[in-house]
Amino acid sequence: AQSVTQLGSHVSVSEGALVLLRCNYSSSVPPYLFWYVQYPNQGLQLLLKYTSAATLVKGINGFEAEFKKSETSFHLTKPSAHMSDAAEYFCAVTETHGSSNTGKLIFGQGTTLQVKP
Amino acid sequence: KAGVTQTPRYLIKTRGQQVTLSCSPISGHRSVSWYQQTPGQGLQFLFEYFSETQRNKGNFPGRFSGRQFSNSRSEMNVSTLELGDSALYLCASSGGTGTGELFFGEGSRLTVL
Numbered sequence: 286a287q288s289v290t291q292l293g294s295h296v297s298v299s300e301g302a303l304v305l306l307r308c309n310y311s312s313s314v315p316p317y318l319f320w321y322v323q324y325p326n327q328g329l330q331l332l333l334k335y336t337s338a339a340t341l342v343k344g345i346n347g348f349e350a351e352f353k354k355s356e357t358s359f360h361l362t363k364p365s366a367h368m369s370d371a372a373e374y375f376c377a378v379t380e381t382h383g384s385s386n387t388g389k390l391i392f393g394q395g396t397t398l399q400v401k402p
Numbered sequence: 403k404a405g406v407t408q409t410p411r412y413l414i415k416t417r418g419q420q421v422t423l424s425c426s427p428i429s430g431h432r433s434v435s436w437y438q439q440t441p442g443q444g445l446q447f448l449f450e451y452f453s454e455t456q457r458n459k460g461n462f463p464g465r466f467s468g469r470q471f472s473n474s475r476s477e478m479n480v481s482t483l484e485l486g487d488s489a490l491y492l493c494a495s496s497g498g499t500g501t502g503e504l505f506f507g508e509g510s511r512l513t514v515l
Contacts, residue, residue, distance in 0.1 A: 389460075
């Protein structure tokens with residue numbers, strides 16, 4: 286069975302500093318991995334996705350993530366934080382049975398990013 | 403292309419009542435999923451529908467039900483509401499790319515008093 290662990294429920298950075306949000310996954314098959322962002326009182330917006338092409342994935346708003354199979358990680362980074370990046374971030378993996386997707390995403394518990402001026 | 407639309411955005415109910423939430427997927431998407439989001443439990447999968455058939459179901463009591471219509475619009479119903487049902491209910495649609503990518507609506511925030 287697939288699972289996702291996000292290390293750190295809260296991360297605080299200064300504006301202009303590096304953002305690093307950690308995600309580790311468990312999957313018995315090559316995974317499809319996602320990062321979503323949620324602003325207050327809104328739904329989830331896709332930041333980026335890994336679908337077995339390039340291991341370094343670039344997303345919207347300057348975010349990127351690197352798939353590392355040996356470490357079962359998919360950490361999200363951004364070189365320079367903006368105040369507008371303050372939000373909750375979710376890492377997710379597609380659930381599979383055998384080689385088929387079930388149509389369900391398994392989410393981590395989320396990481397709240399605070400950006401200090 | 404219009405995104406996923408959920409109605410209503412906010413609603414308040416009392417214990418014992420029932421509620422119906424509606425979701426219109428992105429045009430052309432045939433899969434609709436529902437998730438419950440609470441501060442304590444995070445994002446929990448409720449169910450997924452594809453072409454009017456429930457394909458997958460999460461671990462929720464029978465009070466939670468859903469359906470999908472021929473135009474892919476979906477509804478979920480919660481009967482005999484409990485205080486613990488207060489949550490943000492998120493609908494998501496998928497275009498069947500095979501990657502499992504979901505496109506979410508803005509959610510329906512249910513408060514049970």
